[in-house]
Amino acid sequence: MDVVFVLYDQMTALDIVGPYETLAGHHDVQPLFAAAQVGPVRCDNGLTLHADVGFDDLSTADVLVVPGSSRWLRALDDEQLIAWLAAISPTATWTAAVCTGSTLLAKAGLLTGRPATTHWAVRDALAAHGADVRTERVVVDGDVITAAGVSAGIDMALTLAAILWDEWTAQAIQLALEYDPRPPFDSGSVDKAPADIVAALRNAFTSG
Template identity: 35%
Template sequence: MAAELISLVKIGLLVFPNIQQLDLTGPYEVFSSAQGTQVYLIWKDKNPVVSSSGLTFFPTNTFEDCPQLDVICVPGGGVNPLLHDEDVLQFVRGQAENAKYITSVCTGALVLGAAGLLVGKRASTHWNALDFLTVLGAEPVKERIVRDGNIITAGGVTSGIDFGLAMLAEIFGQKEAETVQLTLEYAPSPPFSSGTPEDASFDVVDSGRERLSASRQAREAIFARWPEK
């Protein structure tokens, strides 16, 4: 049994206040459904963490007792406070030194960038935050999943599921990834073709931008001062 535990692939996802829950739960469900993984939810302490939609998560590990991870993943959502939180950034940097894969979903890429891990790297994030990657020294790429070396970034929210399956194929092979996809019956067929600004109507894009305007404005203020840091 001890040998089996040692061989488990350690995957850690950061969990933080106002996290976008699907950024976390999408890849978490994929990772935890695979054979040979140990998945951790990590935060500064083990107090309950409330997501942006009100769902509550309980961290399994703190920054102090988290083991060295094979895969570190930073989800997105309310990441603005994390961009200048040195405790968070130091933890991410420290894990990244020896992690096999450094990853993010949605605006979690901004945290990787704030930690200095995306300089000169190709990266993706949510369409409404893609331009901020340039400020962080990255090359923005509007794709569902972008890989540059051992850094793998996914686009907005639902791309975390695709990202999780791609990671399983990378680590365990395509058969395991497809087996998990089948057991989750992941065969998306959305009723509308409005999942990207390119596909949505002008009215829908305007509505989406308006709905995201508060977080967008807050990030614009942060990044307007970024060169001074």
């Protein structure tokens, strides 16, 4: 099973690394990192990942995983990336997006009229591109699965693992990761965080 992890300049590392660590260790999975061209791809906070294959050399995928970016407005203007997503997604059994990655799928015309989630700060932008925006942490609709902000990519990948294999396998992966979050603060949701923090982050995200 080819699981293609999409890389592009200024993407958010955890959006792709979380799902990668969740899915790539399964014996059925052949992980591939794809980008516009083979070589290093720099993430928005400086981490560099490496693309194994270029977009032009990859025309199909069994599973497609699309990360978001704190600079998502810039990514929306990447015509090569958007066109490639529009072309390859129909070949995939599953297309998954994390955080603002769902805005890329929407720009590619893949979420029109379909329920999807994204980072809370860009829900309006996702709706403007035709999606039926939901607030759940993970949304499954047909062959598309979307996750809310950054850390929700792990939840999304565990949900996908249960679909691809079974719940026992997904739970085993969760235990192997020791994914049992107990955050020190109760501010991980826009509904619970202090208003001044919400305002500051909304401004940061919507300014691209």
